[in-house]
Amino acid sequence: MNKIALVGILGVSLLIFTASKVVAEQTVGKIGIVDLSRAVNESEQGKKAKGELEAVVKKKQEALDEKGKVLEKLKAEIEKQGSVMSAEARKNKEDDLDRLTREYQRALADSQAEVRKKENELTGNIVKELRRIINDVANEEKYDLVLDNNPALVAYVNKGIDITDEVIKKLDALRGKPVNK
Numbered sequence: 509m510n511k512i513a514l515v516g517i518l519g520v521s522l523l524i525f526t527a528s529k530v531v532a533e534q535t536v537g538k539i540g541i542v543d544l545s546r547a548v549n550e551s552e553q554g555k556k557a558k559g560e561l562e563a564v565v566k567k568k569q570e571a572l573d574e575k576g577k578v579l580e581k582l583k584a585e586i587e588k589q590g591s592v593m594s595a596e597a598r599k600n601k602e603d604d605l606d607r608l609t610r611e612y613q614r615a616l617a618d619s620q621a622e623v624r625k626k627e628n629e630l631t632g633n634i635v636k637e638l639r640r641i642i643n644d645v646a647n648e649e650k651y652d653l654v655l656d657n658n659p660a661l662v663a664y665v666n667k668g669i670d671i672t673d674e675v676i677k678k679l680d681a682l683r684g685k686p687v688n689k
Contacts, residue, residue: 537652540671542642544656547672548634551679557630564626568619575612582608634679641678645671 548554586601593601646654649671657665657672 538650539669540646540649540651540654541657541662541665541669542638542654542675543670543672544635544638546657547638547676547679548631551634551638551676553634553637553679553682554631557634561623561627561630565623568623572612572616572619575608575615579605579608579612637682638675638679641675642671645674645678 549558582601582605586598586605590598590601642654645651651671654671655662657670
């Protein structure tokens with residue numbers, strides 16, 4: 509009786525194993541990987557956006573440098589002449605320094621926020637277009653799944669399933685056309 513039960517259990521287990529393998533083979537289809545970050549950075553639109561962003565950063569940095577010079581000049585003036593100034597004059601200079609420091613910090617925070625906003629605006633449009641292109645490639649080439657090659661999420665990728673180059677080429681082919689907004 510035990511042998512019959514054991515043979516029955518083995519038979520059912522074999523049947524389940526075989527069925528699960530067949531189901532797994534049918535459900536796991538063609539998988540692709542795309543590196544969105546690389547696609548943004550290496551595409552013509554991405555390079556152009558990076559150039560625009562660098563120009564914005566340079567302009568903001570120049571304005572901040574000017575404010576910084578004024579701050580440093582006032583600070584040096586207080587240090588050099590502070591001992592010979594009247595208490596009221598020294599207090600006025602220190603109040604000016606505090607006000608200018610707050611303005612500088614506010615300008616710095618505003619500049620950083622503007623740069624982030626501009627970066628999101630520039631890359632956001634490119635990423636939208638990349639997603640559309642990835643969807644087109646996936647449909648044309650019958651991919652069942654396309655993942656972003658994010659190192660925090662993907663431990664290993666066979667380079668044979670990486671479609672990033674193809675996506676970059678298709679995005680660059682749109683060079684003369686505006687990126688969808």
